[in-house]
Amino acid sequence: MTIQINTDKTITGEKRSSDFFTSQINEALQRFESHITRIEVHLKDENGDKDGFNNIYCLLEARLEGRQPIAITTQADTTDLAVSDAISKIKSALKTIIGKMKKH
Incomplete structure (x- = not known):
């Protein structure tokens, strides 16, 4: 399972953060690893340099075999x-999808 993290210009893609998120994703989705070929994470700050609430946007995409x-x-x-x-939302979606795959 390959994990790719993409950020916009306002969010720094520091190695430490990237490693932390990669380990979080690996740990949470380990049981689905045989079904997933790649995970892509896209992070962006909706407000740019301005402050605001709920301004960090995350798109997590799982590519299934x-x-x-x-x-x-x-x-x-x-x-x-x-x-x-x-991660918790994608984990829930994967449980549903892979559970249906096993029933058929």
Whole structure:
């Protein structure tokens, strides 16, 4: 499972943050690893340099083997919250999709 993290120009894609998010994603989606070929994370700050609430936007896309990719979006006050919310949402979606695949 390959994990790619993309950020806009207002969010710094520091190595430490990238490694932290990669390990979070690996840990949370480990049981689905055989079905996932790639995870893409897109982070952007909706307000740019200005302050605001729920201004961090996160799109998390999971590419499944032999199926269409699934994507979810979240917005939060911080990058950490946006990514963790996105991980829990994608995990729930994967449980449903892979559960249906196993029944057929």
